[in-house]
Amino acid sequence: MxxxxxxxxxxxxxYQMAIGHYVSRALALIAKLGIADLLxxxxxxxxxxxxxxxxxxxxxxxVLRLLASTGVFTETETGSFALTELGEPLRSGVPGSAxxxxxxxxxxxxxxxxxxxxxxxxxxxxxxxxxSPDADAFAAMDPDAARVFDEAMATFAPATAxxxxxxxxxxxxxxLVDVGGGNGAIMIGLLRANPALRGIVFDRAxxxxxxxxxxxxxxxxARCRAExxxxxxxxxxxxxxxxxxxxxxxxxxxxxxxxxRSCHRAMRPGTELLIAEGVYPPRIDQTLESRGAAANDVNxxxxxxxxxxxxxxxxxxxxxxxxxxxxxxxTAARLSLIEGVRR
Numbered sequence: 001m002x003x004x005x006x007x008x009x010x011x012x013x014x015y016q017m018a019i020g021h022y023v024s025r026a027l028a029l030i031a032k033l034g035i036a037d038l039l040x041x042x043x044x045x046x047x048x049x050x051x052x053x054x055x056x057x058x059x060x061x062x063v064l065r066l067l068a069s070t071g072v073f074t075e076t077e078t079g080s081f082a083l084t085e086l087g088e089p090l091r092s093g094v095p096g097s098a099x100x101x102x103x104x105x106x107x108x109x110x111x112x113x114x115x116x117x118x119x120x121x122x123x124x125x126x127x128x129x130x131x132s133p134d135a136d137a138f139a140a141m142d143p144d145a146a147r148v149f150d151e152a153m154a155t156f157a158p159a160t161a162x163x164x165x166x167x168x169x170x171x172x173x174x175x176l177v178d179v180g181g182g183n184g185a186i187m188i189g190l191l192r193a194n195p196a197l198r199g200i201v202f203d204r205a206x207x208x209x210x211x212x213x214x215x216x217x218x219x220x221x222a223r224c225r226a227e228x229x230x231x232x233x234x235x236x237x238x239x240x241x242x243x244x245x246x247x248x249x250x251x252x253x254x255x256x257x258x259x260x261r262s263c264h265r266a267m268r269p270g271t272e273l274l275i276a277e278g279v280y281p282p283r284i285d286q287t288l289e290s291r292g293a294a295a296n297d298v299n300x301x302x303x304x305x306x307x308x309x310x311x312x313x314x315x316x317x318x319x320x321x322x323x324x325x326x327x328x329x330x331t332a333a334r335l336s337l338i339e340g341v342r343r
Contacts, residue, residue, distance in 0.1 A: 178245070273341070
């Protein structure tokens with residue numbers, strides 16, 4: 001497939017690509033300051049927003065105007081700023097909020113990692129290994145970063161859970177174990193879609209505690225419990241199926257296999273393994289799906305040491321951990337269910 005022609009000269013298109021970080025860093029700052037929440041009730045002038053956020057009014061106005069040029073805000077004739085439909089998801093606590101995703105992917109942590117892209121390409125190692133060769137991308141995460149990470153992962157959880165439930169029959173399982181299930185958002189969606197299903201959410205202690213509280217708030221504690229632990233060591237036994245959403249792509253092959261072997265030890269022969277994540281297409285073109293897969297793959301290289309995997313690579317991964325990959329089920333979300341069975 002040929003590259004779509006742009007009405008702009010190629011040099012200008014490349015320039016626009018090169019300054020993309022201007023917008024992403026501005027978005028992260030605006031999300032951090034909570035500007036969208038301050039605009040929830042209507043337009044406000046930059047001076048008022050600056051007073052509430054402890055910033056310089058003139059400087060804040062310049063950043064707001066940059067984002068107004070991209071459609072995140074509008075600038076009124078009186079110089080006030082208002083949210084647009086595009087900017088609404090920057091608010092916290094609203095359905096479909098993207099605030100945590102913006103804070104995660106455009107925030108200082110990942111941005112600093114991308115500064116080391118050359119190191120990553122020359123060595124094949126994630127950025128954090130430059131100064132800490134034996135480090136783990138998640139073990140050293142501070143509590144605030146871990147909270148933002150879990151919130152970002154749960155941002156689209158209701159829609160993702162609905163897509164998984166529509167594409168796959170979870171009702172045939174008695175108990176589903178969500179390994180690395182964060183605050184339980186995916187499990188909650190699947191429990192609601194399958195009234196007879198029971199669940200276990202398994203993750204780090206702080207994430208499991210958030211899941212426990214959420215399950216209690218929703219009255220689901222009788223059908224689902226949250227357990228804490230290290231999935232490299234062990235996972236809860238007794239499940240009829242084991243689910244991992246966007247977990248395995250965070251890890252290099254050796255550690256991904258170690259996680260799968262932990263699941264293997266907890267599972268009975270014939271128990272199903274379900275990995276929910278993207279499958280790298282065999283060839284990259286100009287589609288949004290290809291761009292998403294390629295961007296995510298390089299971000300895994302830089303930030304975690306993981307990778308996006310192709311169908312053939314998933315077959316190899318499953319076989320190395322004692323599973324047989326039985327089928328790949330596409331969903332309406334930007335991921336598939338890679339189904340396997342324990343041998």
